[in-house]
Amino acid sequence: MRFGANYTPSQGWFHHWLDFDLDAVRTDLDAIAALGLDHVRVFPLWPVFQPNRALIRPRAVEQLVALVDAAGERGLDVNVDGLQGHLSSFDFLPTWTQTWHRRNIFTDPDVVSAQEDYLRTLAAALADRPNFLGMTIGNEIAQFAAGPPHPDPDRITPEQAGSWLERVLAACEEGAPGLPHLHAEYDTSWYQDDQPFTPAHAARLGAMTAVHSWVFNGTAQRHGRGGPATTGHAAYLVELSKAWALDARRPVWLQEVGAPQPLIPAGHAAAFTEATVEAVLDCPDLWGVxxxxxxxxxxxxxxxxxxxxxxxxxxxxxxxxxxxxxVAAFAERWRGREHAPAPRTTALVVDAGDDGLAPHRSVCAPGGPVFDAFARLAADGARPTTVLASLADDADHLAARGITEVVTVDNVA
Structure with missing residues (x-):
């Protein structure tokens, strides 16, 4: 069981790559390690590292390696997000994809080839570091592919999204063979009907499934700061992802979760954190938080x-x-312990239409019938998971997941 943090530098935020100060980074990593955490996820800024399609700055790559080495000296493993991409409401895209050079970042052959070179280069530079966990393609990069909410999307089809993911994941594997490379999307992939990055992409491509749980998506507004559906949202996303997974034991990484104010007031942040983490720790096959x-x-x-x-x-x-x-208390409690919750034996049927495209996945969103039924089951102590309608009668699939009872939305009072 892994506990870590997404590393946000205290000096200069992610703009620290422009004035990289390894001593400042070490101070931050000391503070993270002092919490008892075992890993960080770090974020190179794509336009800083690859300011021209043909230029991947060697000095920037060296600085990333130095950061990873500094983390290793403090007992921290590192996952590296490559295509940044989008961070905290700001987009960071190279100028060679914008305005006068406007090109679709998912389909333009020159852009995709440059992305492959970039991801391959970062992965290869870190491949021999024992604390390098692997690459994440980018932070919630699906947000570039659909609008709203994005004001200037690079529109693609689900087929194009899948093809792009396969190419960039393969580039990471070429750079650092055998490591668990993955991609990470936010909740529109699970909740928004027309998002081209689909639940099947999230749950079937890459070494594990990543979920990002943010309760400002309507959950806390509907259920309150301490409502079971709010503190159980992360666990819901973990279990929802398993409906689309082909591997019954596919690991799921709760890669982002936080306590956003004012929906989670500062005085309630600790209680929200404890309840959220307790709930998600009851999910089998959880890689980490x-x-x-x-x-x-x-x-x-x-x-x-x-x-x-x-x-x-x-x-x-x-x-x-x-x-x-x-979070430090959870890390201390779980250090060295095996994470092996009992199987979740009750599965709620998810019918989002075609399994690959999920054209009706909004049934899973806050306020949707699947979300609400799952919340009611959890409140009744049922420890639910989910199963696609197409697999609800598949005895082998159910047995592989330890499911003994299948219920539909209409069955849940």
Missing amino acids: TWWCSHDVSRDLVDFPELEYSLGLLTNEGEVKPAGKS
């Missing part, structure tokens, strides 16, 4: 959405916050 984020964003930086300034486990000055103490 990685909190968003390590450090608060400095108030010296402007134009962030207000909630972004207060999501850290640590203040910008490195002081441990209540949520940080809660």
Whole structure:
């Protein structure tokens, strides 16, 4: 069982790559390691590392390697997100994909080839580091592919999204063979009918499934800061992902989860953290929990959405916050312990239409019939999981997952 943090540098936020200070990074990593965490997820800025389609800056790659080495010296493993992409409401795309050079980042052959070179280069530079966990393609890169909410999307079909993912994942494998490379999408892949990055992509491509749980998506608004559906949202996403997985034991990584104000007030952050993590730890095949984020964003930086300034486990000055103490306590409790919850034997049927395209996946969103039925089952102590309608009568599939009871939305009072 792994506990970690998404590393947000205390000095300069992700702009620290422009003025890279390894001593400042070491100070941040010391504070993260002092919480008892075992890994970080880090974020190179794509336009900083590859400012021209034919230029991957050697000095930037060296700085990334230095960061990974510094983390290793502190007992921290590192997952590296490559295509940044999108972070905390800001987009970071190279100029060679924008305005006068506007090209679709998923389908233009020159852009995709350059992405492959970039991801392969980062992976190869880290392949021999024992604390390198592998690559994540990018942070919630699906948000570029559909609008709304994105104001200027690079529109693609689900088939094009799948083809792109296969290519960029293969590039990571070429750079660092045998490591668990993956991609990470946010909840529109599970909840938005026309999002071209589908649940099947998330649950079938890459070494494991990543889920990002944010309760400002309507969950906390509907169910309150401490409602079981709110504190159980991360567990719901983990179990929802298993409906589309072809491997009955596919690992699921809760790669982002946080306590956003004001929906989760500061005084309630510790309670929310404890309840959320307790709920998700009852999910079989959970790889780990990685909190968003390590450090608060400095108030010296402007134009962030207000909630972004207060999501850290640590203040910008490195002081441990209540949520940080809660995550540290979980890390201490689980250090060296095997994570093996009992199988979830009750499965709720999910019918989102075609299994690959999921054209009606909004049934799974907050307020949808699948979401609400799952919440009611969980509140009744049923420990539910999910199963696709097409597999609900497949005895071999159910047995492989330990499912002994199948219920439909209409069966749940």
